[in-house]
Amino acid sequence: MKILIIGAKGTIGKVVTSALEKNHEVIKAGKTSGDIQVDISDSKTIEKMFKSVGPVDSIICIAGDAKWASFNELSEDDFYIGIKSKLMGQVNLVRIGKNYLNKGGSFTLTTGILADHPVDKTTSAAMVNGGIHSFVKAVSLELSNDHRINVVSSDLVEDAKDKYEDYFPGHTPVPMNKVKDAYIKSVLGKPNGEIIRVLA
Amino acid sequence: MKILIIGAKGTIGKVVTSALEKNHEVIKAGKTSGDIQVDISDSKTIEKMFKSVGPVDSIICIAGDAKWASFNELSEDDFYIGIKSKLMGQVNLVRIGKNYLNKGGSFTLTTGILADHPVDKTTSAAMVNGGIHSFVKAVSLELSNDHRINVVSSDLVEDAKDKYEDYFPGHTPVPMNKVKDAYIKSVLGKPNGEIIRVLA
Numbered sequence: 001m002k003i004l005i006i007g008a009k010g011t012i013g014k015v016v017t018s019a020l021e022k023n024h025e026v027i028k029a030g031k032t033s034g035d036i037q038v039d040i041s042d043s044k045t046i047e048k049m050f051k052s053v054g055p056v057d058s059i060i061c062i063a064g065d066a067k068w069a070s071f072n073e074l075s076e077d078d079f080y081i082g083i084k085s086k087l088m089g090q091v092n093l094v095r096i097g098k099n100y101l102n103k104g105g106s107f108t109l110t111t112g113i114l115a116d117h118p119v120d121k122t123t124s125a126a127m128v129n130g131g132i133h134s135f136v137k138a139v140s141l142e143l144s145n146d147h148r149i150n151v152v153s154s155d156l157v158e159d160a161k162d163k164y165e166d167y168f169p170g171h172t173p174v175p176m177n178k179v180k181d182a183y184i185k186s187v188l189g190k191p192n193g194e195i196i197r198v199l200a
Numbered sequence: 201m202k203i204l205i206i207g208a209k210g211t212i213g214k215v216v217t218s219a220l221e222k223n224h225e226v227i228k229a230g231k232t233s234g235d236i237q238v239d240i241s242d243s244k245t246i247e248k249m250f251k252s253v254g255p256v257d258s259i260i261c262i263a264g265d266a267k268w269a270s271f272n273e274l275s276e277d278d279f280y281i282g283i284k285s286k287l288m289g290q291v292n293l294v295r296i297g298k299n300y301l302n303k304g305g306s307f308t309l310t311t312g313i314l315a316d317h318p319v320d321k322t323t324s325a326a327m328v329n330g331g332i333h334s335f336v337k338a339v340s341l342e343l344s345n346d347h348r349i350n351v352v353s354s355d356l357v358e359d360a361k362d363k364y365e366d367y368f369p370g371h372t373p374v375p376m377n378k379v380k381d382a383y384i385k386s387v388l389g390k391p392n393g394e395i396i397r398v399l400a
Contacts, residue, residue, distance in 0.1 A: 123342065
């Protein structure tokens with residue numbers, strides 16, 4: 001299988017990449033690293049990436065930003081950081097990527113626990129995650145060519161514990177192995193339109 | 201209680217307005233109708249509306265557009281219709297409106313069944329509804345001044361049956377009385393951070 005992973009060098013990305021490249025051809029995409037560069041907040045670079053990579057069997061996105069700050073401090077423009085990147089960046093990956101995805105191929109997007117259980121300072125991040133959950137359910141009804149789409153929503157992951165644990169009091173970190181399995185399930189299994197929630 | 205209803209002349213808005221104005225002072229806002237004009241997709245008009253209306257005890261939004269079309273036909277710009285209106289329009293109403301909401305006041309936003317159960321041609325509409333659900337949960341953790349916020353998510357409503365039933369096969373229309381009660385619960389009750397789902 002030829003698999004394109006956007007965000008292949010990130011905290012989750014490198015674990016998923018490492019697992020999949022044992023038996024598959026993995027093309028690693030990233031903003032500044034990997035085999036090919038893409039900034040998902042700019043749909044022109046998405047188009048350019050797919051033109052260069054050509055048809056694939058699986059597209060995995062483990063990328064996307066959103067601004068974390070108190071609601072009182074978030075400007076309208078701050079909300080658009082997440083909208084352009086994690087929300088519309090992933091929507092555009094599907095809009096454009098469906099034309100480069102082989103028959104029977106799958107999309108796997110990424111959100112996180114905030115969609116269901118937000119914490120302090122995450123009004124923007126929670127919003128874009130929730131948007132992607134409903135988008136995935138909706139678009140799964142319309143994909144053709146036997147395409148499937150799912151989204152993986154993990155709680156605080158073990159390898160990001162040091163960086164984020166202060167934001168997530170009482171959240172038991174999810175072992176990376178369990179996170180990796182959720183992506184494998186979406187890519188190699190049969191789920192479609194599912195929000196694959198990963199808790200410790 | 202002084203209550204500002206954005207979208208007061210809409211299908212749901214007029215039922216909610218009629219119920220609340222029996223015992224409260226209701227200011228009706230709309231894009232082209234009502235006591236005061238506002239286009240929620242333009243935050244400058246939101247600011248202007250609040251400056252004109254002054255402090256209120258309750259802000260209800262039953263407005264917001266999104267483009268309904270096949271995923272294959274939706275351009276990136278088409279997605280931004282819903283993002284600017286139903287998504288960021290409602291976020292901006294809270295961002296700006298919190299400065300005009302009296303102590304103990306409430307916000308009541310509006311989404312719909314699509315966030316949880318999308319139908320054909322609703323990738324954009326479902327996405328913005330899902331975004332608002334997670335936003336409401338997140339922002340309820342941060343509001344000060346004893347403010348509350350909830351969102352009402354109704355299935356196909358009785359008074360929109362003729363217009364929308366073809367989009368919603370098998371959806372039993374919700375009686376308007378039940379829809380109205382959900383808004384009353386948010387405004388006069390104590391819920392906070394809740395998605396008030398209204399099914400037949």
